[in-house]
Amino acid sequence: MDFLQLSKRTNLNKEKKHNILEELLFQYDLYLMVLPALILVAIFSYAPMYGLSIAFKDYSIMDGILKSPWTGLDHFKELFASLDFKRVFTNTLLISTYRLVFQFPIPIILALMLNEVKNNSFKKIVQNVTYLPHFVSWAIFGAIVLEVLSREGMVNKIIVGFDLKPLLFMTKKDYFRSIVVASQTWKEAGWSAIIYLASLSSIDPQLYEAAIVDGAGKLRQIWHITLPGIMSTVIFILILRMGSLLSTDVEQILMLYNPLVYETGDVIGTYVYRVGLGQMKYDFTTAVGLFQSLIGFILVLASNYLSRKTADTSLF
Amino acid sequence: MLISRKERIFLLINNILLAILGFITLAPFLHVLAKSLSNEADVSAGLVTFWPKGLNLKMYKVVLGSEEFVRSFGISVFITITGTILSVLIVSFAAYPLSKKYFKGRKCMSFVFVFTMLFSAGMIPSFLLIKNLGLIDKIWVLIVPGLFSTFNMILMRNYFYTIPPSLEESAKMDGSPNVIIFFKIYLPLSMPALATIAVYTAVGYWNSYMSALMYINNKTLYPLQMYLRQMVIDTDAGLVNLNPELINLNPEALRCSIIVSATVPILLIYPFLQKYFVKGVVLGAVKE
Numbered sequence A: 001m002d003f004l005q006l007s008k009r010t011n012l013n014k015e016k017k018h019n020i021l022e023e024l025l026f027q028y029d030l031y032l033m034v035l036p037a038l039i040l041v042a043i044f045s046y047a048p049m050y051g052l053s054i055a056f057k058d059y060s061i062m063d064g065i066l067k068s069p070w071t072g073l074d075h076f077k078e079l080f081a082s083l084d085f086k087r088v089f090t091n092t093l094l095i096s097t098y099r100l101v102f103q104f105p106i107p108i109i110l111a112l113m114l115n116e117v118k119n120n121s122f123k124k125i126v127q128n129v130t131y132l133p134h135f136v137s138w139a140i141f142g143a144i145v146l147e148v149l150s151r152e153g154m155v156n157k158i159i160v161g162f163d164l165k166p167l168l169f170m171t172k173k174d175y176f177r178s179i180v181v182a183s184q185t186w187k188e189a190g191w192s193a194i195i196y197l198a199s200l201s202s203i204d205p206q207l208y209e210a211a212i213v214d215g216a217g218k219l220r221q222i223w224h225i226t227l228p229g230i231m232s233t234v235i236f237i238l239i240l241r242m243g244s245l246l247s248t249d250v251e252q253i254l255m256l257y258n259p260l261v262y263e264t265g266d267v268i269g270t271y272v273y274r275v276g277l278g279q280m281k282y283d284f285t286t287a288v289g290l291f292q293s294l295i296g297f298i299l300v301l302a303s304n305y306l307s308r309k310t311a312d313t314s315l316f
Numbered sequence B: 001m002l003i004s005r006k007e008r009i010f011l012l013i014n015n016i017l018l019a020i021l022g023f024i025t026l027a028p029f030l031h032v033l034a035k036s037l038s039n040e041a042d043v044s045a046g047l048v049t050f051w052p053k054g055l056n057l058k059m060y061k062v063v064l065g066s067e068e069f070v071r072s073f074g075i076s077v078f079i080t081i082t083g084t085i086l087s088v089l090i091v092s093f094a095a096y097p098l099s100k101k102y103f104k105g106r107k108c109m110s111f112v113f114v115f116t117m118l119f120s121a122g123m124i125p126s127f128l129l130i131k132n133l134g135l136i137d138k139i140w141v142l143i144v145p146g147l148f149s150t151f152n153m154i155l156m157r158n159y160f161y162t163i164p165p166s167l168e169e170s171a172k173m174d175g176s177p178n179v180i181i182f183f184k185i186y187l188p189l190s191m192p193a194l195a196t197i198a199v200y201t202a203v204g205y206w207n208s209y210m211s212a213l214m215y216i217n218n219k220t221l222y223p224l225q226m227y228l229r230q231m232v233i234d235t236d237a238g239l240v241n242l243n244p245e246l247i248n249l250n251p252e253a254l255r256c257s258i259i260v261s262a263t264v265p266i267l268l269i270y271p272f273l274q275k276y277f278v279k280g281v282v283l284g285a286v287k288e
Helices: A003-026 A028-056 A074-081 A083-103 A105-116 A120-131 A138-148 A154-161 A173-200 A205-213 A218-243 A250-256 A259-265 A268-278 A282-310 B005-037 B040-044 B058-065 B067-098 B106-118 B123-132 B150-161 B165-173 B178-189 B191-207 B210-215 B224-236 B251-285
Strands: none
Touching (some): A003 A028, A028 A074, A028 A282, A028 B106, A028 B123, A083 A105, A083 A173, A083 A259, A083 A268, A105 A120, A105 A173, A105 B005, A120 A173, A120 B005, A138 A250, A138 B005, A138 B251, A154 B005, A173 A218, A173 A250, A173 B005, A205 A218, A218 A282, A218 B005, A250 A268, A250 B210, A268 A282, A268 B210, A282 B106, A282 B123, B005 B058, B058 B067, B058 B251, B067 B106, B067 B150, B067 B178, B067 B191, B067 B224, B106 B150, B123 B210, B150 B191, B165 B178, B191 B251, B210 B224
16 A cells, blocks of 8 residues: 555544544534433433342342342242242233233224224214223223222122122132223223224225125125235234233233232232332342343344234334 | 115114224213212112212212312322423424434434333332432422333434425525524424324323322322322222211212213313324324
């Protein structure tokens, strides 16, 4: 390499460095704009991750995080051996799976039905009514569910009408999971249907017209045109849901559960709340939470990868 | 358009089923509403389903006159309005630079934000942090931690992408600084997206009770949902009768009137805002 080329090189490097600093100063106001968000995220999302270390320590408030002695994987060993945790983990998994199986088809069917409605104002009314519960809090909706299923509630009134004894639904652990899933479906089905309705409206009407000309009945049309049309949305959402398999709506279960149904209804979130915050077993429940977060993380990455491979769409 | 008889029957059945579904969705609300307006004796006897028996407004007088209810309502209003305004500002501030391809460090910062959606430290570490920051029992703990939402930021960022860069270019040629461009060009043009995230954020603040449950022990700082939850638990346990205001009242009817009173705000706002809710879903589905 001759002298000329060498000097050009070094000049270029100098220019680059100069440009980076210059650009930083040049765009300082843009950096200021991102700053509040970065600070918030640093404090409330990343700083707690330092506290994750107590999952590997014997934490006592007096010693603080730094001075508490290390215990390695002891909490995790305790976790896997604990009957409590096995119960809680099973409940979480079961409720999530029931959700996936039952809550998944219902919005699709609802969307299909709504799509067929010719009268626009009727359609709007039904839509608005069905997605109203989504905007109500679980404090409210949970309280409503408790009222409906109470001894003097609506459901028992029907049961009593058949000359049977009223049932205290909320005390029956065998019913609890079903109540959780059913009430969540009630609350969310209408709202979830919107996404499907949006993709339904993007199906080319000419396909339908051609099918009618060929003599296809309603059901055939749905099977051959409508369903394939929304298939990519369906798969995308399905895969997305799989990523949140280990998470549950804690606000819902906290409203609906009581000690009588812990055996079937206690999930990871409520367990961590009750035993961690309530009984102050901070280090053990942090380990539980960490376990949940890690698995959730892996699941989301895996489902995102799957989604990209099959439906060609992904979150990122 | 000719509709065959078969199709007409299908449409009719479809509509009837939908009407039934709609009614089933409303039924629990109607049930609670009816109980809140009925005679106390009839409620206990389990005689109320959808229609109130006897018109009894006593429960509402008690609830709406109760200091605790009014105070928790006010707290919810405060945290919702403050939280929403601050959040929308912070989120759109952050989304703007991240929407510019020439912004150095864009990829890195985006990753920092997106990562928080994938992995979180969990309930206990967050609790310990709040405790160590001295935020327990302070009203700001109900606002500040929830101020930034990565999801909303991504929504805004994607919307900013759709604004023609020529507007910015010509403003820059006129020597306009970035902040002015943001306020005078981008924000006014992004009203639909801003309205959508504002509505989502507001509903989030209004409805949540988890923060209050974990971080607030002082009952005078309870937001509305937390108050409702507490009353549900208390009336169930028969503890309400210890409160001199509420003694001798049918706990069930009382509960129902609190539920209805807490729901009414959302019901009133809902018709005005529902188009933003729906728009938001569509906006959120727009890919990069």
